Amino acid sequence: MVIQKNSYGNDVTFPVISVILKLWHWNKFVLRNIILSKTHLIFIKNLKAIDMKTKTNWRFNANKEEMSSNLGLHPSQLMVLFEDELKDIYWAEKELIKELPKMINNASSQELIEALENHLAQTQEQISRIEHVFEILGKKASAKKCEAMEGLIREGKGIMEECEEGPMCDAGIISAAQKIEHYEIATYGTLRQFAQTLRINNAAELLEQTLSEEKATDENLSRLAVTAINVEADLEESDEVI
Numbered sequence: 344m345v346i347q348k349n350s351y352g353n354d355v356t357f358p359v360i361s362v363i364l365k366l367w368h369w370n371k372f373v374l375r376n377i378i379l380s381k382t383h384l385i386f387i388k389n390l391k392a393i394d395m396k397t398k399t400n401w402r403f404n405a406n407k408e409e410m411s412s413n414l415g416l417h418p419s420q421l422m423v424l425f426e427d428e429l430k431d432i433y434w435a436e437k438e439l440i441k442e443l444p445k446m447i448n449n450a451s452s453q454e455l456i457e458a459l460e461n462h463l464a465q466t467q468e469q470i471s472r473i474e475h476v477f478e479i480l481g482k483k484a485s486a487k488k489c490e491a492m493e494g495l496i497r498e499g500k501g502i503m504e505e506c507e508e509g510p511m512c513d514a515g516i517i518s519a520a521q522k523i524e525h526y527e528i529a530t531y532g533t534l535r536q537f538a539q540t541l542r543i544n545n546a547a548e549l550l551e552q553t554l555s556e557e558k559a560t561d562e563n564l565s566r567l568a569v570t571a572i573n574v575e576a577d578l579e580e581s582d583e584v585i
């Protein structure tokens with residue numbers, strides 16, 4: 344070994360070795376701490392991930408429990424009802440596409456004709472929306488005969504056959520159309536709620552859109568019943584007096 348001496352002639356070999364050894368131990372200490380801190384960070388990160396997953400699972404399970412306790416239903420049972428109701432309204436809307444032109448042909452009030460024509464166009468859109476909801480569910484769109492809508496349509500046909508053309512028939516058409524609207528409002532309201540409960544938010548939005556249209560149509564028909572039809576009826580009475 345080469346013995347090194349400082350400018351005063353003292354042996355500096357051992358202090359140098361001692362410093363090197365200290366540095367080596369210190370580096371090992373630093374390195375170990377870095378490794379430990381990194382491991383600690385990874386551990387904490389994993390813990391957080393596990394915590395998040397547990398919380399999410401807990402929330403999901405809580406939602407399922409909440410759903411079951413509120414409705415007394417399992418989510419899969421609610422899904423069966425949702426699909427069934429969707430098939431029902433799909434059939435109903437398709438039938439309305441055939442019946443609305445007949446109502447338009449029998450109506451006299453220009454405002455009523457426009458309202459029905461507007462709703463016919465909306466109904467086409469509503470059918471497309473239902474098909475979109477089926478797509479979201481990963482199902483092929485299919486219809487199931489709706490007994491209630493069949494009855495309402497039959498009633499509407501009966502009114503048009505029996506009433507005289509003019510304000511009387513218009514009032515009858517409005518009455519039949521509003522009954523149909525109320526059935527649709529009830530159905531879309533239920534479907535929107537089912538979709539929300541099942542957390543199918545994009546389907547819930549589409550159904551909400553249709554629900555708003557049905558409500559607007561119903562309000563418009565109510566307005567026509569009060570204004571257009573009554574005004575025409577009043578005018579007829581006035582003509583008779585003159």
Ligand SMILES: [Fe+2]
Nearest residue numbers: 436466469527
């Ligand atoms: Fe509709």
